[in-house]
Amino acid sequence: MKEERATEELILQCAEKVFHRSGFDGARMQEIADEAGINKALLHYYFRSKDRLFDAVFSAAVSRLVPPVFSMLNTQKPLTEKIADFVRQYFMTVMEHPFLPGFIIHEMHRNPAHFRTVMAGGRFVKLDRLQQQLQEGIAAGCFREISVEQFMLNLFSLCAFPFAARNAMQAMTGIGDDCYQQILEERRRLIPVWMIGMIENKGGKA
Amino acid sequence: MKEERATEELILQCAEKVFHRSGFDGARMQEIADEAGINKALLHYYFRSKDRLFDAVFSAAVSRLVPPVFSMLNTQKPLTEKIADFVRQYFMTVMEHPFLPGFIIHEMHRNPAHFRTVMAGGRFVKLDRLQQQLQEGIAAGCFREISVEQFMLNLFSLCAFPFAARNAMQAMTGIGDDCYQQILEERRRLIPVWMIGMIENKGGKA
DNA sequence: GTCTATATTCCGATAGAC
């Protein structure tokens, strides 16, 4: 029982790095072993197969990103704060793990069915409270008509896409690394403003 | 010379289907051959290797999506029309090839360097005219301060993300296929409105 | 628990008949 826990943790950490970067199909067990400075056989000793090791990584990825972020949407706070909380939480997580969005998107695409097993308890994201707030705003004439699905899709798009498609966007526009990083950080502040602007009724209209 | 052109075209078409769905690492030459109803060896006869076959597919994907869409941004039309044109063109292409955004994003992430070779002539997307229009609007007090990079990132995010992350979003929210499809189609109309709302100065402010 | 060595499976690529 030398370093059981420590080794298992090390493996998971390195597997995470490799899987996040290359995806399941692109990742090599050898690569993970090298990253951890251990032997390939040890990976199979702790986790039975590549599939199981991947499952562990994928589950960790989903539960790291989804629950904390979406819990922000179900609070009793006013809409403006709620959006700001969501964005702050999302960026905090993803700035530390920039490959997370792209990883989840791609693996979800590869095997859609695999998901419900992973979501803790298999529950869907709760949007009731958010929906209610939107409808109140619409009824009061503050907001234009919008469904909660579109709203959430917009919020998620503005947050996640610039991370997931970073290389594609940089390649197309020629923006350098430093500059793109700066743009990302600026978005943390601006997305809440934009989200409100998208649905706000213009002052002179009523 | 029985069916040279026809076979080559058939292979490309099937390779496209498989590569778009599974990516380079996940795709199997056997799978492509089966899809085309021919033998594996024939793939190597027409295209020397898996790499070359993939290159052909990837190039086609990029040139199908990037140039027509971004040419919309460099016209002399007013900003509102320009956005509408972009969205219309983007959705037309992507509705027919729903895996295109995710495919490009993922492959771009896998091999960022490979890109400049692919972009026709290696030129970046031109945003001069768009930038000028934004600055005019800002100077006139119609728009709030926004950089052309953020603006384009927003536009692209709102358009591409819902396609690229479709399975992830459906899994999280529990939205069904038909309903999600309907949401996508609704966005074609709404994104231009949202894009303006995001940057528009509120009437009562000045 | 951790290693080396090996078995096994899979896949891209080629040889050669038709």
Add this chain to the structure above:
DNA sequence: GTCTATCGGAATATAGAC
């Protein structure tokens, strides 16, 4: 040009010594 058969390498997985 298209097929069948096969090679050769790579990657996952296992056996067995320490």
